[in-house]
Amino acid sequence: MLFSSITFLFAFLALVLIVYFIVPRVCKNAVLLVFSLVFYAWGEPVYVFLMLASVTVAYLTGIFADRSKRKNSKIPLIALLTAIVWNIGLMLFFKYTDFFILNVNNILKSDIKLLGLALPIGISFYSFQTLSYVIDVYRGEVKAQKNFINLAAYVSLFPQLIAGPIVRYQTIEDQLNYRRESLPQFARGVKRFAIGLGKKVILANNIGALFSQLSALPQSEQSVLGAWLGIIAYTFQIYFDFSGYSDMAIGLGKMFGFDFLENFNYPYISDSITDFWRRWHISLSTWFRDYVYIPLGGNRKGKARQCLNIMIVWFLTGFWHGANWNFMLWGIYFGVILLFEKLVWLNVLKKLPSLIRHVYALFLIVVGWGIFAFEDTSALINNFKNLFGLSGIPLANRSDMLILSNYAIMFVILVIASTPLFKKLGEKLGKTCPAVYGCVIEPAVMLVVMAVSVAYLAGNSFNPFLYFRF
Amino acid sequence: MGKNKRKKSKNRAKKARNMKYAENNGAGRSLKKTAADVSPAEEKAAEDAAVNVGLRAGDIVMAALFLLFIFGFAVAGFISPDRDFSQMENRSLEQFPEFSFEKLKKGEFTEDLEKYMSDQVFLKDSLVTLKTDIDRAFGKNLQNGVYFAKDGYILQQYLENREVIDENIGYINDFAQSVDIPVDMILVPNAVEQHKDKLPPFAVNDSQAQSAEHIGQLLGENVSLYYMDDTDSYYRTDHHWTSEGAKKAFEEYLERSGQEKSDAEYNVETVGGFYGTLYSKAPSAFTKPDELHLYTNPDGEYKVEYVKENKTADTVYEREFLDKKDKYSVFFGGNFSQVRISSNAKSGEKVLVLKDSYANAMMPFIIDRYSEVTMIDMRYYHFEENTVSQLCELYGADRVILIYNMDFINSDRNFIWLD
Incomplete structure (x- = not known):
C-alpha cells in the first residue's frame, strides 16, 4: 500500500489510529505489528511470510549475539554471522541473482535460466534494519529485545517499511519499550505527514509526469533543451518523492509516539558532493559508514586504505539501489568525486565564490541522476549524447516552449521548496505572531495541502512508486 | 515531559553538534549520532518552549482538523452510495471487488480494492475538478491532450x-x-x-x-x-x-x-x-x-x-x-x-x-x-x-x-x- 493513496488515508490510517489509541498500553505494539503486516501483505501477500522469517532470525540471533551473557563463548559470533549470512543472502538471492545470471549468460554465452522472482518490496530496508540490530547487540550497544512482538513491530513498522528511512533499532529502542504519545508530538506528526504527502503527490508526481513524458519521446522528437528539462524534472521528482516518503514516515511515526532520525536535509543546497551526501538519504549513508566503512578500517589504516574503503562503500551504496549496472556506475561516480574532493578539490573549492560551488555541486548531482534514471544502458548513453548535443538533435524544438510555459510555475515552486525558505518563513511567523501562526496558518496550510493531495489522488493522476528496485 | 529526559536530549544535541565536524577519528563507534540527530532534539526543545507559552491550542487545532479530515472522508465514503458511472468523467466506475483467496494471493484483490476506493471516494467529482483547476493555476493549459483556449474553448491537440x-x-x-x-x-x-x-x-x-x-x-x-x-x-x-x-x-x-x-x-x-x-x-x-x-x-x-x-x-x-x-x-x-x-x-x-x-x-x-x-x-x-x-x-x-x-x-x- 502506498501512503499516497485514498485507501491508505481514508481506510487504513483511519482504522489504525482508532484501534491504536483505544487499546491499552500493553497491546499497542501488537496493534502496530498487526496493521503493519496487513500494510505489507496488501502489496505482497506472499512475501509477508519472508519478512516474518527475517524477523524470527533477527529475534533469535539477537538473543544469542548478546556477548555480556556469554563471555568467552563462540555463540554470539556464530549468531552474528548467521544474521549476516541470512540478510545478505536474502538480498543476494532475491535482488541480485538474476542480474548475475544475466551477466554470466552474456559473457559466457551460456543459457542459465533466470529465477524470475519478483523483488519483495522494502527488502533492502528491512534487511538493513534487522542486520544493524543484531550487529548492535553483538557490539553491546543495545540490549537484545526479549519480546518478539516488540522486535517484529520495529522491523515491520509500516511508516518506514517500504521506502525507509532505515530506522536503526538503537534510535527507537527506548520508544519501543516505553513511549508516551503526546498531543504536541501528534500535531507535529500531522504537519510533517501533510508536508510529505504534498511533496509526493503535488510536487513529485506532477514533475515526474513530465520526465516520463520526455523520456518516452522518440529520438526524432528529442532536443538538447528537452533532455535537460527531462533530467532536471527527474532531479526534482526523485528528491520530492523520496524525501516526501521520509517526511510521511517521520510524521506517521510521531503520531504513534516515535521519533525517527531525519533522512534528508535540503540536499540541493549543497555546495559540494561531500556536502550532498551528508544531506541525502542520511540513514543509508550513516548505515554504510557505521557498518561497512568503519569496520573496514575507515581512515585509520592509511590514505590508500581509506581510498579503497571509500570506493567499496560507494560501490555498495550504488548497488544497493538496484541490481543494475547504472546503479553501480552511479555509486562509483560519486565515490570517485568524493575521493577527488577529499584528496584535493575540497580545499580549492572552499576558496571559490559560493555561487560557483553550488553550480558545481548541482551540475554533478543532476548528471548523477542522469545515470540513476536510466536502467537501460543504451537509453542511458543515448540520453547523455542528447544532453550534450552529441546526437545531432536540435538545441530546442517547438515542444520545449510549450513545456516551459506549462511548467514554469511548477519549476519555480520546486526550486523554492528545495531550499529552507518555507521553513524559515514558518519559524519567523512562529516568532512574530505565534498564536495566529500556530492556530490558524499552520493548520490551514496542512488542510489545504491535504485537500489538494486528495484531489490529485482522486483525479487518478500519475502516481508511481519509485523504489521497487531498492 | 520529564526534566531528566529533556536534559538528556539537550545533552545529546550538544554532543552531536560537537561531533559534527569530528569526522571518524578512531573513536568511530561512539560516533553514531550525526548532524541529523540534532533536529529531533531541537524540535523537542521547541516543543517544550511552545508548551510554555501556551501554544497547545495550535496543536489541538492541528490534530482536530486532521482527524476531522481523515475520518470525515472515511465515514462519508462509507455511508454515501456507490455510483456505477461517472457522468462527469464519462466512464464506468470501479465497484467493490469480489473476494477470492486466489485473487488475494496474486494481489489482485487489494489492487481492485484500491481502484474502488479511489473511484468511489467522497466528493469525487469535485475533487477531480479541483485537481484540474489547480493544474490550471500552475499554468498547465495543456491537460490530458486538450488545451484551455480563449473564450471558454477546450481544443484537442492535433499531432499528425x-x-x-x-x-x-x-x-x-x-x-x-x-x-x-x-x-x-x-x-x-x-x-x-x-x-x-x-x-x-x-x-x-x-x-x-x-x-x-x-x-x-x-x-x-x-x-x-x-x-x-x-x-x-x-x-x-x-x-x-x-x-x-x-x-x-x-x-x-x-x-x-x-x-x-x-x-x-x-x-x-x-x-x-x-x-x-x-x-x-x-x-x-x-x-x-x-x-x-x-x-x-x-x-x-x-x-x-x-x-x-x-x-x-x-x-x-x-x-x-x-x-x-x-x-x-x-x-x-x-x-x-x-x-x-x-x-x-x-x-x-x-x-x-x-x-x-x-x-x-x-x-x-x-x-x-x-x-x-x-x-x-x-x-x-x-x-x-x-x-x-x-x-x-x-x-x-x-x-x-x-x-x-x-x-x-x-x-x-x-x-x-x-x-
Missing part, C-alpha cells in the same frame, strides 16, 4: 500521424475502386485548426490544412474530396461540431458537388447545460456549458432502422439523451454499425454514408435531401455478411459519401474493415 493517414486513405482508395458509383469524401477539420487564434501561446499542433492537402494528393481519381475549410461552428466543451456547422457544410457540399439543394425548412430547439467530451477530459469549474440545437423538419417523415439492433424509430433524435450528460448522443443515441433511414425526400436518390460521429449531426439534413440513406460506421461494422461495396450494390446506392473529421482519419484503425 502520417502512417495512420496513409494507411486509411489507402483503404479508402481500394474501396472506391471496388464500386462504380461516385464516391465523395467530406473531410471536416477540427476546432483546434479552425480556432487556432484562440490557442494559448506556444501551443503545439500540426496543421490540418496540410494534412488535408496530403490526403488530397493521396486520394485516387474516383474519390472527390470536399475539405470543409469554412467550418467554424464547434462546441466549446465537446469535440464535435454543432448542428449549424454541419448544416452549413452539407449545403456547401451540395453546392460544390453540383447537386440540387434541399428545400426543407427547420424548426430549431435549444437545449442547454451540455458539458461535452472535452470537458470530461479536463473538468474545470470555470467551464461554461454549451447549448445544443436540434433541427427538425416539420414536413419530414422518416423510418429509422437500426439493422443489427432490430429497432426502428420515426426520428433520428433519441430524446432521452437530452437529460444525460452526453447530449450529443441525442443523434441516433450514439453510433451503430448500420442504420438505414428512408424519408419522404423528393429526390428519390439513395446514398450510402461511411461515417464517424461528426456525421451524426449532419444526418438531420442529409435525410431530407436523399430518400434512402444507409449509414455505416466502420468501428462497429466487422465480420458482416456483406462487404460495404456489396451493400452498395444490394441497396442500389447512387452515391457513396464519406463523412469524417480529421482527427478520426488521423487516429482510427478500423478502415481495414472496408476490404
Whole structure:
C-alpha cells in the first residue's frame, strides 16, 4: 500500500489510529505489528511470510549475539554471522541473482535460466534494519529485545517499511519499550505527514509526469533543451518523492509516539558532493559508514586504505539501489568525486565564490541522476549524447516552449521548496505572531495541502512508486 | 515531559553538534549520532518552549482538523452510495471487488480494492475538478491532450500521424475502386485548426490544412474530396461540431458537388447545460456549458432502422439523451454499425454514408435531401455478411459519401474493415 493513496488515508490510517489509541498500553505494539503486516501483505501477500522469517532470525540471533551473557563463548559470533549470512543472502538471492545470471549468460554465452522472482518490496530496508540490530547487540550497544512482538513491530513498522528511512533499532529502542504519545508530538506528526504527502503527490508526481513524458519521446522528437528539462524534472521528482516518503514516515511515526532520525536535509543546497551526501538519504549513508566503512578500517589504516574503503562503500551504496549496472556506475561516480574532493578539490573549492560551488555541486548531482534514471544502458548513453548535443538533435524544438510555459510555475515552486525558505518563513511567523501562526496558518496550510493531495489522488493522476528496485 | 529526559536530549544535541565536524577519528563507534540527530532534539526543545507559552491550542487545532479530515472522508465514503458511472468523467466506475483467496494471493484483490476506493471516494467529482483547476493555476493549459483556449474553448491537440493517414486513405482508395458509383469524401477539420487564434501561446499542433492537402494528393481519381475549410461552428466543451456547422457544410457540399439543394425548412430547439467530451477530459469549474440545437423538419417523415439492433424509430433524435450528460448522443443515441433511414425526400436518390460521429449531426439534413440513406460506421461494422461495396450494390446506392473529421482519419484503425 502506498501512503499516497485514498485507501491508505481514508481506510487504513483511519482504522489504525482508532484501534491504536483505544487499546491499552500493553497491546499497542501488537496493534502496530498487526496493521503493519496487513500494510505489507496488501502489496505482497506472499512475501509477508519472508519478512516474518527475517524477523524470527533477527529475534533469535539477537538473543544469542548478546556477548555480556556469554563471555568467552563462540555463540554470539556464530549468531552474528548467521544474521549476516541470512540478510545478505536474502538480498543476494532475491535482488541480485538474476542480474548475475544475466551477466554470466552474456559473457559466457551460456543459457542459465533466470529465477524470475519478483523483488519483495522494502527488502533492502528491512534487511538493513534487522542486520544493524543484531550487529548492535553483538557490539553491546543495545540490549537484545526479549519480546518478539516488540522486535517484529520495529522491523515491520509500516511508516518506514517500504521506502525507509532505515530506522536503526538503537534510535527507537527506548520508544519501543516505553513511549508516551503526546498531543504536541501528534500535531507535529500531522504537519510533517501533510508536508510529505504534498511533496509526493503535488510536487513529485506532477514533475515526474513530465520526465516520463520526455523520456518516452522518440529520438526524432528529442532536443538538447528537452533532455535537460527531462533530467532536471527527474532531479526534482526523485528528491520530492523520496524525501516526501521520509517526511510521511517521520510524521506517521510521531503520531504513534516515535521519533525517527531525519533522512534528508535540503540536499540541493549543497555546495559540494561531500556536502550532498551528508544531506541525502542520511540513514543509508550513516548505515554504510557505521557498518561497512568503519569496520573496514575507515581512515585509520592509511590514505590508500581509506581510498579503497571509500570506493567499496560507494560501490555498495550504488548497488544497493538496484541490481543494475547504472546503479553501480552511479555509486562509483560519486565515490570517485568524493575521493577527488577529499584528496584535493575540497580545499580549492572552499576558496571559490559560493555561487560557483553550488553550480558545481548541482551540475554533478543532476548528471548523477542522469545515470540513476536510466536502467537501460543504451537509453542511458543515448540520453547523455542528447544532453550534450552529441546526437545531432536540435538545441530546442517547438515542444520545449510549450513545456516551459506549462511548467514554469511548477519549476519555480520546486526550486523554492528545495531550499529552507518555507521553513524559515514558518519559524519567523512562529516568532512574530505565534498564536495566529500556530492556530490558524499552520493548520490551514496542512488542510489545504491535504485537500489538494486528495484531489490529485482522486483525479487518478500519475502516481508511481519509485523504489521497487531498492 | 520529564526534566531528566529533556536534559538528556539537550545533552545529546550538544554532543552531536560537537561531533559534527569530528569526522571518524578512531573513536568511530561512539560516533553514531550525526548532524541529523540534532533536529529531533531541537524540535523537542521547541516543543517544550511552545508548551510554555501556551501554544497547545495550535496543536489541538492541528490534530482536530486532521482527524476531522481523515475520518470525515472515511465515514462519508462509507455511508454515501456507490455510483456505477461517472457522468462527469464519462466512464464506468470501479465497484467493490469480489473476494477470492486466489485473487488475494496474486494481489489482485487489494489492487481492485484500491481502484474502488479511489473511484468511489467522497466528493469525487469535485475533487477531480479541483485537481484540474489547480493544474490550471500552475499554468498547465495543456491537460490530458486538450488545451484551455480563449473564450471558454477546450481544443484537442492535433499531432499528425502520417502512417495512420496513409494507411486509411489507402483503404479508402481500394474501396472506391471496388464500386462504380461516385464516391465523395467530406473531410471536416477540427476546432483546434479552425480556432487556432484562440490557442494559448506556444501551443503545439500540426496543421490540418496540410494534412488535408496530403490526403488530397493521396486520394485516387474516383474519390472527390470536399475539405470543409469554412467550418467554424464547434462546441466549446465537446469535440464535435454543432448542428449549424454541419448544416452549413452539407449545403456547401451540395453546392460544390453540383447537386440540387434541399428545400426543407427547420424548426430549431435549444437545449442547454451540455458539458461535452472535452470537458470530461479536463473538468474545470470555470467551464461554461454549451447549448445544443436540434433541427427538425416539420414536413419530414422518416423510418429509422437500426439493422443489427432490430429497432426502428420515426426520428433520428433519441430524446432521452437530452437529460444525460452526453447530449450529443441525442443523434441516433450514439453510433451503430448500420442504420438505414428512408424519408419522404423528393429526390428519390439513395446514398450510402461511411461515417464517424461528426456525421451524426449532419444526418438531420442529409435525410431530407436523399430518400434512402444507409449509414455505416466502420468501428462497429466487422465480420458482416456483406462487404460495404456489396451493400452498395444490394441497396442500389447512387452515391457513396464519406463523412469524417480529421482527427478520426488521423487516429482510427478500423478502415481495414472496408476490404
